[in-house]
Amino acid sequence: MITFILNNKTIKTPENSGMTLLDFVRYQQRLTGTKIGCREGDCGACTVLVGTLNSEGFVEYQSITSCISPLGNAHGKHIVTVEGTNLQNKLTATQHAMKANYATQCGFCTPGFVVALTGFALSNSDNNYTNALDAISGNICRCTGYKSIERAARDVVEKLENKKHQSFSWLIDNDFIPAYFETIPDRLKDLELKDLNQPKGKFVSGGTDLYVQQADNLIDNSVHLIAEKDYLKGIKIEKHTCTIGTNSTVSDLWNHTELNTHFPNLKNYLKLVSSEQIRNMASFGGNLVNASPIGDMTILFLALNSDITITTNNQKERTVALKNFYQDYKTFDLKESELIKNISFNLPTKHSYFNFEKVSKRTHLDIASVNSAIYIAVEKEVILEAHVAIGGVAAIPKYLHKTSAFLSGKPLTSTTILEASDRLQNEISPISDVRGSDNYKRLLARQLFFAHFIALFPKLFTLNDFVQHA
């Protein structure tokens, strides 16, 4: 039985754990405030909150898109739909802000925005306008009432100014959430949780790719949920090496203080990776085995020259360099029963630099036309080591072996970079598709390669050093 709390009600259901959470709340529970827009996590109309009891006894809430979330992942959690945020006979502070600022037009996307903003109020992230906007970065409004939604978000931030850290009672007193939220931590502790029946079947972690591509398969067949497997979790930093369990989500990375000091621009990179809702769900392992030639995180890890540890039932283990993992389009070195356990890489040193670039039709919540990352170690203007990865220009997420090798040992000059750029062009083989023509991708690959150096060494290089016109 899948057991969880849905709004203010305890649910025990024998439903298939591969069913989507969205279908369960809408059609089994008739909570129709959660809307169906796209069923691929791209519009946010189905946003719900997932509350997880942490080791300190607090419940941490995150927003997710319920359309691509397996019901089984709700096991042991508190799931909140828009109905679960409603107060009796009055609006919550978030709802009021939306209404007062005319931030509803047709109303169909509205509950998703309300839930996401409520999630922001419940979260521990700093209360500021930028973070409030990030919270709704996965919500699309086709009436395009974004300016009024922005005004509503501003109001919410203003109202949260005096919020006390991790205080449900403040939020309750100030009409952000209904009073029952205070009972949730104890009720989650008391939930009689039996381990989910885990049949043999497709391994599913966050589900963000699988449910986009093969939802009908998963809904009806057995799935083996791995999101809660402890041995696949956690981010560890030991000496100079960082090891990330493949069940870690992009948000886990985002929230990791130490990693953010090693990669000061990390959040800026991750902002280009899907939306907050998806970042809360998407696992690294999933991104790696989806083997998309354009996977953002894959490109990032390739440039970090990462290794992956592969396991069978947490017993046998083997290690593969990520750059050797991919063989051809969507084929890679992983057997049926194997799972990627973790990914590890060396942290930047004081001589090394890292950059990630991505260009897509829409800057946020879009798949790249081309993305690229570079790790480069430089001492006395000589390149000691370089790893360049680029996506969208080959059948696999591409580690540029030749370009990277060429750069190593060369002086850090525009001549070196221009010569490396020629090698890069020889290593890639883009094709024309809906994300751009091959010529465009070639030009963009060149530009992003230059952009790495201009971004990392602004005192050494300007665009003029590499191209005409400027």
Add this chain to the structure above:
Amino acid sequence: MHKNKSYNILDAKLDAEYTALKKSIKNRDSYTHVRGESLYVDDVNIRQGTFHAVVFDSPKAHGKIKHIDYSKAEALEGVERILTYKDIPGKNQIGGIIPDEPLFAENEVHFCGMPIALIIAETEFIAREARRLITIDIEDLPVIITAKDAKEKGSFINEPRTFNLGDSEKAFENCEYIFEGETFSNGQEHLYIEAQGAYAEPLENGNIKITSSTQGPTAVQKTTALVLGIAMHKIEVDVTRLGGGFGGKEDQATPWAVMAALATYHLNQSVKLVLNRHDDLRMTGKRHPYESSYKIGLSKDLKILAYQVEFLQNSGAAADLSPAIAERTLFHATNSYYVPNVTTKVLSCKTNLPPNTAFRGFGGPQGMFVIESAIARAADSIGVSARTIQEANLLDENDTFSYGQVAKQVEAKNSWNSAKSLFEIESLDQEVEDFNKNNSVFKKGMAFMPICFGISFTNTPMNHARALVHIYLDGSVGISTAAVEMGQGVNTKIIQIAAQVFSIPLESIKIESTNTTRVANTSPSAASSTADLNGKATLKACNILLERLKKVASKYHKVNPDQVSLKDGFVYVDHEKSQVEWQHLISMAMIERVALTENAHYATPEIHFDKSKEKGHPFAYHVYGTSIITTTVDCMRGTYEFDSAKIVHDYGKSMSKGIDLGQVEGALIQGIGWMTMEEISYNEDGKLLSNALSTYKIPDLFSVPKHVETVPLETDGHVLAILKSKAVGEPPLMYGIGAYFAIQNAIKAFNPNYNMKFHAPMTPEKVLMGLYEKKPD
């Protein structure tokens, strides 16, 4: 930054707007929207035993159906029935303007996504499973994807239309400058977040009730009756609200409702048909792509003396609303400019795409894009800014449009000049110039976009509406009209009208669902005129009721009716408050056996149009405005952001400032989306490539202009606008066209070799290619 005087005027204006906004009426539907309690088709409670349906559609763009094998699908457990054209008791015909579109394909398919059969099963999941088991054998026929190809092959929907003013051929002889060119504007997916859908229920005696997500309940009713071969009165269509329409549910909500009703007809059971997103994207039409060629002639002082244009409209595989949309393209071909000699021609080209359809602006934006391109091209070649030519040709009072209407209450120059002075154009220019001088990687570009948009259905007979107003015993009021609420706030506006006439609180008034049994024979909610038409009808009904109530009050107070008025919920006699409250007055009326229900009809006066001459007075009035869009292009990556959109908009006397501002900002951003990132793509076999939200991108929170400043133009409004509050749904969409030209101005600042393009949308791909384009040899 706010250093000079005119910024202070602007600030004062914006502050005043903001204050007015805070006080202005809130959208009455917001309360249930924010609580997730508003009901859309898929939220309506379904009856026990309801079946679910999924459409089986053509995998090919054009071909002869040789064989279809349904046997495996039919054998699947849980499949109830599969319906095809053979199961249609009436006519297999859903064409609205021209009867050229079958509900289900018979022997041929004409576009990928063309419905062939309806699979009805216990669950949607089973129906989808069954769909995968159907095999079809189609003999390929030649596929036409582009309008140009259709023209070459002589494939058209109907006869071309031509508008003429003056003598353009002759006028070119007097032109100092003449330019010719071609333009392309791509389609646009509506992407209403609520997909198409309907729910049909059997009532007694073979009657069927359909809950539909449609902008046109009467179209659904009429077409269902035709297909089922039964009388219209047997079909009741009810619409609660739409999760977005934008024109996409004006005509194209119909087939799904008809299919659900057909299934109900056969099974005598309720049937739900809600398209999933991929089906919706694949099966429904979009904004029409246009390929156009123009010739423009200017005098030495940059007056446009002559303009000729041929619009090739890519209509898709059937007429749908294409002829009407083509007509509006001609109406708006010269935007807000006066051109004395004009010849415009439009050809609705029949291709193998899904029938393209209404989308906010209805062909107007496509027409305006061409003249703006022609002006930009001319300016670029002459060596002046496009703005100079735009400004030199703005409409004046009493200028004649190419369709014969004389322009009245013209605000083209007023809005243009207001924008220039309020937004301090000299310092904006300076900012752009300085920025571009000091930055090598980032460049700014700016563009003006004036608009002039005619309000009314261009098909004169459609300009009517009715309102049915009930005052109940307790004084509460219920109103039914033909208006469909889809986010434009028409419910709120109608409540305002009744509240104002009766002088009662907004809470006392309820807007009923839009239902064909209460308000019949309606025009769709479209053409920006829903609030005007239905609001005027409501106003009329309420005024008639008011007169009756005044009589009741005057009898009680023993005075003349004209001494009586209603204010703040009380009867006033000679402007003195009496003891008689609204509710009391209603009780008295009941005792007096006075009718407390009124049904009023409104038809727009003055308008007419003679299609044989292509002349007349088709529009009740025009809406004007001017926008200035500024963009910053990242010349390293080819990406862009919009710094600001500064707008002076002619609302008339806006009755709901917050709602109207939402329409302006929303339309603007939708227009920018059309011009920039929204790229519809079909392959040469006619398969949609931009077939999901992951491949078709619409603006998100971060892609909108950082600052949108909208200042109302102070005008008197128009008597034919409801309470002088002008229609606002479509016109501001065309402000977005400025985005296209602003980006190109930035590209030019980076790359002097850049050759201007007139091929929308301006995606990051086109920008980057343009930034690094070499001088042609």
